[in-house]
Amino acid sequence: MIPLIKTFMPPKNELMPELEKVLYSGYVAQGDSVDKFEEELSKYIGNSHCLSVNSGSSALHIALILAGVKEGDEVISTALTAEPTNTVIKQTGAKIVWADIDLKTGNISPEDVERKITQKTKAIVVVDYAGVPVDIKKFQDIEKKYGIPIIEDGAHAFGASFDGEKIGNHFNYTIFSFQGIKHLTTIDGGVLCIKNNDEFEKAKLIRWFGISKSLTRKENDISIQGYKYHMNNVNATVGLVQLKKxxxxxxxxxxxxxxxxxxxxxxxxxxxxxxxxxxxxxxxxxxxxxxxxxxxxxxxxxxxxxxxxxxxxxxxxxxxxxxxxxxxxxxxxxxxxxxxxxxxxxxxxxxxxxxxxxxxxx
Ligand SMILES: Cc1ncc(COP(=O)(O)O)c(C=O)c1O
The missing domain is CATH 3.90.1150.10 (Aspartate Aminotransferase, domain 1)
Known part of the structure; x- marks a missing residue:
């Protein structure tokens, strides 16, 4: 049977020596390999604010937090997607408001999104379903006109582009998933691409318990709710070898x-x-x-x-x-x-x- 989905893994002689090196390096937690993976991802995507995490779902959750989404707010989304797009919105306590799709593409319709915007709308999640970019131009106009942040769920669209620029550069927030069946896999993992530098710094805190990695534990004072969403050196090593291909x-x-x-x-x-x-x-x-x-x-x-x-x-x-x-x-x-x-x-x-x-x- 010709399968619909198949995981790409680089040749053993390229992946295994790197994996062995990191596994026996004495340090497998978040460290140099993660930094290097983010650096290479940034080059590939063309956005210097790429925050690696342990899943696309974690990336989406951080984006929703940065967008200020809280219980009682509304988030406009599409029903034609994998479930995590929407279970994560639900996790914030916000209400999902469905927008219909564009029949020509299957992607969320900018016209219907505009009809669904209310005083309570805190964010709009758009999905590049199956790897087909949404109507980026129209959604950029909506983001500007209403001042409502757009979160692009690019889980299916790694390597896609618009006007010659890779997906990951067009909205305040874009997420990708590196879960087991995506274009690029770190076995499990994800990345959040952010436009604003201050938000990028805040996202780093949210990724790791609210603790700053650039200070010692004793110097730290947690002032923001964080989570255990970081990527580790082992997953990042798989990602680095994958990126070469x-x-x-x-x-x-x-x-x-x-x-x-x-x-x-x-x-x-x-x-x-x-x-x-x-x-x-x-x-x-x-x-x-x-x-x-x-x-x-x-x-x-x-x-x-x-x-x-x-x-x-x-x-x-x-x-x-x-x-x-x-x-x-x-x-x-x-x-x-x-x-x-x-x-x-x-x-x-x-x-x-x-x-x-x-x-x-x-
Ligand atoms: C469209 C979409 N969004 C989000 C996710 C969540 O990604 P992850 O499985 O890495 O948490 C997935 C993955 O299944 C997905 O297909």
Whole structure:
């Protein structure tokens, strides 16, 4: 079966010596490897304020705290995402207000977000679902017009870009996940990219119990609620070796994605997604809209290809019941969207095979 998801791991002879070195170095907690990983990440993303953490969820939580989100506030979000985007908002005590999606892309609709803004809106969380950047230009305008911070959940969009600049530079806060199945994995981990330097310093405190690492314990006076969200040297070492390979790994996702963009055009009962002008997706998953989705999934499975609508729309979970609202575009999208294999492991021969199987019909 050609899988939908597969973890990339650098060759043993490159990863294992580095891992062995750190494991027996006498220091595996947060230290030099973490600093180095942040330095390399900053170079790759092009943002000097990259704070590594132990998960994308922790990064999101810190972003929400920095945005000032508290119990009783409202946060606008999308239901078409992996659950952590929204369980973490819930963790702050804020109420989630769902905005509908743009049918052309599956991403949160800027127009519906604007309709949902109230006096209580403290933040807006936008998700680059499946690696396709949201309508960055319109959301930047919204951030400016209302003064409400936007948190970009780029968990699926590492290596994607807009107007030639990598995702991680366009809003006050952007998060990425380095969990086990993402473009880049540190086994578990994440990063928060921040625009403002003072907030970056505050985020460092929140990451580690409210304690400043640049002072001794005795000199420290905790004045802010912090958490145990830091990354350690072992995970950072995996990340450093992964980063050396990232251009070729993400290049392969993009090459396969762009191949499908061309090869799947004009097939009856199948629609490909649109991308917002200026954006370069990193195609963590390749999404198509098809008629009779369950037949499509079955037909591909019979030919050894995994296709799946990976995520449950989040508004159906009991936890989010208080946010119930009508989302007509998502209702329509839900009947049709499905992902096909697109990642670094899909060879040219396999992607041609996948297209031919789809062309045979379902
Ligand atoms: C869209 C999205 N946001 C946030 C997260 C949370 O990341 P992590 O699993 O690293 O906490 C994930 C990961 O599953 C995700 O897919």
């Amino acid at each position: 990232i251009d070729s790994v993400i290049g392969r996702y993009i090459d396969n994605g762009e191949y499908y963009d061309k090869a799947l055009k004009g097939i009856s009962e199948l629609e490909i997604l649109e991308y917002y002008s200026g954006s370069q997706p990193s195609y963590w998953l390749y999404t198509v809209k098809v008629k009779r989705k369950h037949h499509f999934i079955k037909a591909l499975a019979e030919k050894g290809i995994m296709a799946s609508d990976l995520h449950k729309r989040n508004d159906l979970h009991t936890l989010f019941k208080e946010s119930d609202t009508s989302l007509p575009n998502l209702d329509q999208f839900e009947n049709e969207w499905v992902h096909i294999p697109c990642g670094w492991w899909v060879t040219n021969k396999e992607r041609e095979y996948i297209v031919n199987v789809i062309k045979e019909g379902w």
